[in-house]
Amino acid sequence: MSDLKRVHGGVVAPKGFRCAGVSCGIKTAVGAPDIGLIVSDVPARAAAVFSRNRVASHTKAVNRARLRRALHRGIVVNAGNANTCTGPGGLTDARRMAALAGECTGAGPRDFLVASTGIIGRPLPMPKVEAGIVAAAVALGRTRRHGADFARAIMTTDTVPKSCAVEIRVGKTPVRIGGAAKGAGMIAPNMATMLAFVATDASVAKPMLQRLLSEVADLTFNRLTVDGDCSTNDTLSVFANGAAGNAPITKAGASCNAFRRGLLAVCETLVKALAADGEGATKRIEVRVTGGRSRSEADRVARAIANSPLVKTAVHGCDPNWGRIVCAAGYSGAAVEPGKMKLRINGTVLFRDGVPCRVRPDRLAMCMRPRDVVIALDLGRGKHEARMWTCDFSTEYVTINADYHT
Amino acid sequence: MSDLKRVHGGVVAPKGFRCAGVSCGIKTAVGAPDIGLIVSDVPARAAAVFSRNRVASHTKAVNRARLRRALHRGIVVNAGNANTCTGPGGLTDARRMAALAGECTGAGPRDFLVASTGIIGRPLPMPKVEAGIVAAAVALGRTRRHGADFARAIMTTDTVPKSCAVEIRVGKTPVRIGGAAKGAGMIAPNMATMLAFVATDASVAKPMLQRLLSEVADLTFNRLTVDGDCSTNDTLSVFANGAAGNAPITKAGASCNAFRRGLLAVCETLVKALAADGEGATKRIEVRVTGGRSRSEADRVARAIANSPLVKTAVHGCDPNWGRIVCAAGYSGAAVEPGKMKLRINGTVLFRDGVPCRVRPDRLAMCMRPRDVVIALDLGRGKHEARMWTCDFSTEYVTINADYHT
Numbered sequence: 001m002s003d004l005k006r007v008h009g010g011v012v013a014p015k016g017f018r019c020a021g022v023s024c025g026i027k028t029a030v031g032a033p034d035i036g037l038i039v040s041d042v043p044a045r046a047a048a049v050f051s052r053n054r055v056a057s058h059t060k061a062v063n064r065a066r067l068r069r070a071l072h073r074g075i076v077v078n079a080g081n082a083n084t085c086t087g088p089g090g091l092t093d094a095r096r097m098a099a100l101a102g103e104c105t106g107a108g109p110r111d112f113l114v115a116s117t118g119i120i121g122r123p124l125p126m127p128k129v130e131a132g133i134v135a136a137a138v139a140l141g142r143t144r145r146h147g148a149d150f151a152r153a154i155m156t157t158d159t160v161p162k163s164c165a166v167e168i169r170v171g172k173t174p175v176r177i178g179g180a181a182k183g184a185g186m187i188a189p190n191m192a193t194m195l196a197f198v199a200t201d202a203s204v205a206k207p208m209l210q211r212l213l214s215e216v217a218d219l220t221f222n223r224l225t226v227d228g229d230c231s232t233n234d235t236l237s238v239f240a241n242g243a244a245g246n247a248p249i250t251k252a253g254a255s256c257n258a259f260r261r262g263l264l265a266v267c268e269t270l271v272k273a274l275a276a277d278g279e280g281a282t283k284r285i286e287v288r289v290t291g292g293r294s295r296s297e298a299d300r301v302a303r304a305i306a307n308s309p310l311v312k313t314a315v316h317g318c319d320p321n322w323g324r325i326v327c328a329a330g331y332s333g334a335a336v337e338p339g340k341m342k343l344r345i346n347g348t349v350l351f352r353d354g355v356p357c358r359v360r361p362d363r364l365a366m367c368m369r370p371r372d373v374v375i376a377l378d379l380g381r382g383k384h385e386a387r388m389w390t391c392d393f394s395t396e397y398v399t400i401n402a403d404y405h406t
Numbered sequence: 407m408s409d410l411k412r413v414h415g416g417v418v419a420p421k422g423f424r425c426a427g428v429s430c431g432i433k434t435a436v437g438a439p440d441i442g443l444i445v446s447d448v449p450a451r452a453a454a455v456f457s458r459n460r461v462a463s464h465t466k467a468v469n470r471a472r473l474r475r476a477l478h479r480g481i482v483v484n485a486g487n488a489n490t491c492t493g494p495g496g497l498t499d500a501r502r503m504a505a506l507a508g509e510c511t512g513a514g515p516r517d518f519l520v521a522s523t524g525i526i527g528r529p530l531p532m533p534k535v536e537a538g539i540v541a542a543a544v545a546l547g548r549t550r551r552h553g554a555d556f557a558r559a560i561m562t563t564d565t566v567p568k569s570c571a572v573e574i575r576v577g578k579t580p581v582r583i584g585g586a587a588k589g590a591g592m593i594a595p596n597m598a599t600m601l602a603f604v605a606t607d608a609s610v611a612k613p614m615l616q617r618l619l620s621e622v623a624d625l626t627f628n629r630l631t632v633d634g635d636c637s638t639n640d641t642l643s644v645f646a647n648g649a650a651g652n653a654p655i656t657k658a659g660a661s662c663n664a665f666r667r668g669l670l671a672v673c674e675t676l677v678k679a680l681a682a683d684g685e686g687a688t689k690r691i692e693v694r695v696t697g698g699r700s701r702s703e704a705d706r707v708a709r710a711i712a713n714s715p716l717v718k719t720a721v722h723g724c725d726p727n728w729g730r731i732v733c734a735a736g737y738s739g740a741a742v743e744p745g746k747m748k749l750r751i752n753g754t755v756l757f758r759d760g761v762p763c764r765v766r767p768d769r770l771a772m773c774m775r776p777r778d779v780v781i782a783l784d785l786g787r788g789k790h791e792a793r794m795w796t797c798d799f800s801t802e803y804v805t806i807n808a809d810y811h812t
Binding site for chain 2: 314
């Protein structure tokens with residue numbers, strides 16, 4: 001990983017990308033940016049991963065159709081309205097957004113993907129959205145500020161924008177990968193929708209790009225839970241425009257591994273930022289399960305722990321209630337054996353071989369104090385591992401999600 | 407159901423049962439009852455359903471072994487300590503509790519089942535527990551007060567005791583079924599453990615008793631969720647002593663159906679009481695899913711909705727955020743189709759055929775006001791149904807579960 005360097009600029013850190021974030025009035029706060037646009041100077045390979053929710057935003061249908069094409073120019077996104085459960089008009093609106101982004105940037109009407117996030121069940125205010133897309137096209141640029149504007153425009157109840165970028169070497173060529181993401185909590189009024197956008201100047205063949213994105217998503221975005229609710233709009237997309245000039249990555253090998261490492265670094269950074277900014281979160285939790293007989297066994301246990309409201313409230317109260325963690329492992333569906341388990345919280349061993357450990361009370365009280373809490377459970381049954389990221393469960397979460405009135 | 411009559415007395419409403427609830431000092435509150443005992447005057451058939459959690463209380467192993475016997479005399483229970491994750495000594499303690507209950511009541515050392523609920527990972531204070539069992543045996547009686555004492559002795563963070571009883575006719579013979587239950591929230595300090603005890607003076611063959619109990623549990627206790635956490639100690643047990651004098655129920659038919667109706671009524675009443683007393687609950691929620699293509703499809707959707715923190719916080723805030731309900735159906739794993747759905751909350755139709763309904767704002771605001779909220783989702787795909795009971799998700803839930811310090 002020594003050749004991996006953090007750089008500034010987010011989605012416009014790679015060569016040959018411009019972006020913008022502007023306000024068009026979908027969000028009720030005056031002047032809050034709510035339209036984002038990413039454009040590649042030249043046609044780029046694109047790949048995407050979507051929510052598996054059966055109730056899906058109209059953007060998903062449009063993107064699935066568009067992704068059959070070989071090349072794309074970028075993506076347009078609005079925040080504040082999910083364009084989900086909006087009837088057939090919603091499909092027309094999603095197509096119109098993508099087509100207009102194409103027109104305003106000198107590309108074709110089918111060269112753009114589209115993303116939406118926000119309230120469910122309300123038609124998009126299309127006159128505002130259209131004005132916003134035109135304004136975003138005018139505002140496009142490739143500076144750090146533009147990258148920050150984009151990251152801010154996609155926020156809903158996020159408290160901070162999230163973006164990052166890295167530079168790696170593919171062969172001898174410096175290549176950059178930048179990303180921005182929003183909203184891991186399923187957010188007021190109806191639900192959050194995790195959106196993540198990655199841009200890279202690497203040259204990567206389209207099938208390989210899709211394969212790497214899916215693999216990396218399984219290790220990062222698919223390992224994030226805030227409240228166990230899987231949204232209707234979750235989308236992770238990547239655009240690779242080849243501006244770095246590396247030899248195209250078409251098959252497995254050193255170049256492919258280097259690019260994959262960079263993509264993984266960007267996605268993991270974004271996921272950790274999303275976990276830390278979960279709704280009402282005061283702590284970030286990493287669940288590390290080792291010693292599983294199979295990967296799926298480790299995965300089930302990690303998911304059960306990360307989704308348990310009892311574990312998450314205990315972390316919120318800095319209470320090392322290890323019984324709740326062992327209990328969640330027990331109901332995960334995996335064939336765990338308490339007598340073989342070893343549980344550590346931030347390094348302190350609390351439970352081993354079926355029996356609680358004697359821990360000095362001051363040490364016990366301290367182990368959950370840090371803002372980052374690592375729950376490490378060794379199942380003692382094999383060699384497989386799994387990780388999950390989540391956050392604690394606070395009264396603030398309930399307040400955010402209960403106190404909105406339609 | 408016209409022949410079903412509610413009666414008083416809880417677990418001692420049926421003939422030939424005595425019970426007690428006494429304090430032995432496991433709970434920290436002085437004088438709080440924490441040992442319960444149910445005894446049948448004559449040997450009874452018993453059946454039980456246990457938590458499927460792989461991390462299980464030592465009581466489960468003891469009960470599984472005891473249940474191989476044909477006849478039993480009763481059950482002893484302690485509250486305040488789960489006897490889970492306590493090492494091999496915990497198994498000895500569970501056996502000792504059951505054996506002592508037998509000795510003190512003139513029964514054999516293997517005639518009793520045993521149940522525990524409370525904190526995980528601490529050895530039982532056996533001298534106190536033993537003194538408590540002796541005291542409970544002395545205090546046994548068959549009045550309404552004794553039934554109430556038992557229901558109170560099994561409580562942990564429950565705010566009210568839960569018990570009920572019914573009288574039905576099996577053939578021409580009046581038969582009574584009584585029950586008591588505790589703790590649907592997974593409760594401080596480590597987790598709640600749902601315990602339910604049913605006694606009946608019906609004569610029922612043991613295999614039929616187990617079959618009916620499992621069927622009824624699937625329709626009642628297995629349809630209750632407070633926080634999605636499945637405990638290590640959940641146990642539902644039934645004792646049938648035949649004191650009513652009905653012709654023994656050995657096979658399907660009218661007598662069997664009558665008894666099953668009574669058992670279902672008792673269990674459903676207890677489950678509704680548990681939902682209403684969920685940790686921090688201010689509302690009780692019933693999720694009714696109809697129109698599923700299969701029972702498992704309806705079941706998946708009902709469970710996803712009932713477990714969604716976003717749905718539960720919305721109900722807490724009286725916010726008819728129907729998008730969250732439709733979203734939960736979408737990620738349930740069932741192949742739902744939004745265009746065929748019809749969603750009603752307390753009778754008000756909010757979403758139909760993929761499009762939100764226009765509802766008068768005052769009507770919308772009112773539909774979630776009642777303490778009981780019925781979420782009815784018709785999937786429009788078939789004839790199968792499923793129900794779930796749960797409660798809302800309040801800041802109080804977080805406070806209860808975060809603010810305990812080990």
